[in-house]
Amino acid sequence: MKRRVKLEDIAKVVGVSKMAVSLAMRGDRSISRETAEKVKAVAKEMGYVPNRMAQSLVKGKSNTIALLISAPLHDDYQNQIIRGAVSYGMKRGYTLFVAPVRAELESSYIEKYKNMMVDGFLAFPSAKSDNYRAMKQDGIPFVFYTKYIQDLECDYVVCDDFKGGYMMTRHLIEAGHTRIGFVYDARLKQSSEVLERIRGYRQALQDNGLAYADDSLIPFELHYHEADMSTGALLHKNPEFAACLKSDNRPSALFVCNDITASSVYIAIKQLGLSIPQDVAVGGYEGVYLGSIMDPELTTVATPIAELGAKACQLLIDKIEGVVSPNETVHVRIEPKLLVRGSTSAKRNRPDNASQA
Structure with missing residues (x-):
């Protein structure tokens, strides 16, 4: 050597x-x-x-950032975030360490990267706030993206999820639907982005004179493995969803919290013998490529995902370099866009109270 x-x-x-x-x-x-x-x-x-490590010790700055992803990399969303953040960081002279971590290992990864003298953290956080409270107390810069911890005052860059939730619900109402269910990933009910989408959904119902009930929120456990996609397994894992869709009073439209969940919802709907959008219209959220290859193509609220990653990285570097005061808390909400496709295109031809054929 x-x-x-x-x-x-x-x-x-x-x-x-x-x-x-x-x-x-x-x-x-x-x-x-x-x-x-x-x-x-x-x-x-x-x-x-x-020797960059030695230089970092001298300067007290490493020009490196840790990107913590407390979620599985199961779709294109995080890939687009990474692409946007890495591209922007490189332009500013920073290298990003990408760390997909399980929630229980989040603390260990934070300590690891602190010991490597990273200058700050971009984070898709787990539900636990302790790690980030400690970082804030220690004066370590970090920026949340996509979601944030609600009881922690901190910097974040997210989509305007209230507006996006309102947009999708209004679209379904304008398509003639009066019974609209909101389907959420069972693990994410208390996550800020889902709560904001639900808030927008409820407001749109209210503004259009439609009733909201707690049973309009339908939990769904999505699949990750081939074995979970069989008829028995997927419907068995989601008895509340199956019962709702088998009911004579089933929703005529479903607003699903994100596109990856919508892909599993598609499978479950078809396994129940129903058609999209003739029996049930389906709308998603995020705008990942998966929606364009589903059958029918998924109507969704498209988020400028790579831009969100770039803006989060920009805010973090501005904090690191003092362009933005460390004492200033910055909240950035990026505008979503409704992308109408085939999954919601059919107008209702029968009254909502008609029984299932």
Whole structure:
């Protein structure tokens, strides 16, 4: 293995001290231009690579960021976040460490990256706030993206989920639906983004004179494995959903909390012998590529996901570099867009109180 070239190696060749080489590499004006140019030429010829860890210790800054994802990478959403954040960070001279972590390992990963002297954290957080309360107390910069911890005052960049929830519900109402269920991933009911989408859903119902009931919120456990997709397994895991859709008084439309959940909802609806959108219209949220390959194509509230990742990274770096005061709390909400496709296109041809055919 080739030995790493050190400052003292360059110093011996040039005939100056190690300190002079260090100053020359940093562009210090105490070193003559002629000497500085010679040092840099020799360094390049010898293949010298700066020791960034040592530089970080000196400067107290590493130009690195940890991107913590407390969720499975099961669809395109997090990939687009990563693409937006990494691309922006590189332009500002930062390297991002991407860490998909299980919630129970979140504390360990935070400690690991703190020990690696990262300058800050981008986080899709777990439901626990203790880790981030400690980071805030220690003055470590972090920015939440997509969702935030509601009882913790902190910086975040999210979609305007209230507006998106309102948009989708209004679209379904305008399509003639008066019984609209909201389907949520059973693990996410208390997550800020889902709560905001529900708030928008409820407000749209209220503004259009439609009643809201707690049983309009339908939990759904989505599948991750092939075995879960069989008729028996998927419907067995979701008895409340199955009972609701088998009812004579079933909703004529479902607003599903996100597109990945909607993909499982599609399977369950079809396994119940129902058609989309003729028997049940379905709308999703997020706008990942999956919706465009579902049959029929999924109507969704599209979020500019890569832009969200880039803006979260921008806010974090601005905090790290003092462009934004560490004492200022910043909340950014990005505008969503309704993308109408085939899953909600059919107008209602029968009254909502008609029984199932």
